[in-house]
Amino acid sequence: EVQLLESGGGLVQPGGSLRLSCAASGFTFSTYALNWVRQAPGKGLEWVSAISGSGGTTYYADSVKGRFTISRDNSKNTLYLQMNSLRAEDTALYYCAKPTSGWYIIDYWGQGTLVAVSS
Amino acid sequence: DIQMTQSPSSLSASVGDRVTITCRASQGISSYLNWYQQKPGKAPKLLIYAASSLQSGVPSRFSGSGSGTDFTLSISSLQPEDFATYFCQQTYNVPPTFGQGTKVDIK
Numbered sequence: 702e703v704q705l706l707e708s709g710g711g712l713v714q715p716g717g718s719l720r721l722s723c724a725a726s727g728f729t730f731s732t733y734a735l736n737w738v739r740q741a742p743g744k745g746l747e748w749v750s751a752i753s754g755s756g757g758t759t760y761y762a763d764s765v766k767g768r769f770t771i772s773r774d775n776s777k778n779t780l781y782l783q784m785n786s787l788r789a790e791d792t793a794l795y796y797c798a799k800p801t802s803g804w805y806i807i808d809y810w811g812q813g814t815l816v817a818v819s820s
Numbered sequence: 821d822i823q824m825t826q827s828p829s830s831l832s833a834s835v836g837d838r839v840t841i842t843c844r845a846s847q848g849i850s851s852y853l854n855w856y857q858q859k860p861g862k863a864p865k866l867l868i869y870a871a872s873s874l875q876s877g878v879p880s881r882f883s884g885s886g887s888g889t890d891f892t893l894s895i896s897s898l899q900p901e902d903f904a905t906y907f908c909q910q911t912y913n914v915p916p917t918f919g920q921g922t923k924v925d926i927k
Binding site for chain 2: 745747748751760763804806811
């Protein structure tokens with residue numbers, strides 16, 4: 702059974718940093734690209750970032766480019782999102798998301814970890 | 821970025837009704853269109869991929885159609901467990917973008 706368990710969310714002041722983690726199990730981790738998708742409270746879904754199975758290729762939404770860094774440790778079956786220079790508009794539930802194949806059609810989601818940016 | 825626009829933003833329907841939700845892309849996306857269902861407090865669930873392919877385990881009352889810029893998600897006979905918010909997503913190019921959602925609630 703595929704499981705994705707996010708952690709690392711919390712309350713942070715504007716300009717601060719957080720690192721999210723996603724521990725994965727139930728599939729061959731290194732063979733899948735992975736995504737972070739966020740959802741602001743009461744709002745829709747916004748794709749944030751993606752990384753290839755090897756970690757060698759990454760993509761970012763313009764809204765986070767230069768501030769967020771996606772990475773993975775295939776020896777630990779863990780995905781990360783380093784978030785720097787956080788802004789109020791980054792407040793959201795952050796989902797770790799696994800695609801069916803390819804990159805972006807998501808068939809498994811974690812439960813999400815909440816990031817709140819406020820002074 | 822490709823903009824995805826869903827209509828309506830919300831609708832009220834009764835159990836047994838046929839429901840149709842539309843999604844329009846700001847440019848042609850072939851059949852690179854997916855549909856998700858999200859219930860309150862839960863992660864989204866993939867229903868339809870590639871515009872019309874039913875994801876494994878999804879009831880056959882759900883169907884998708886369209887290509888190019890105009891797409892529809894249909895529920896042939898609405899069930900109590902179908903009251904939720906539905907999102908379309910294009911995966912034609914990066915960044916993948918979602919529609920704003922359509923909330924289906926009980927009439």
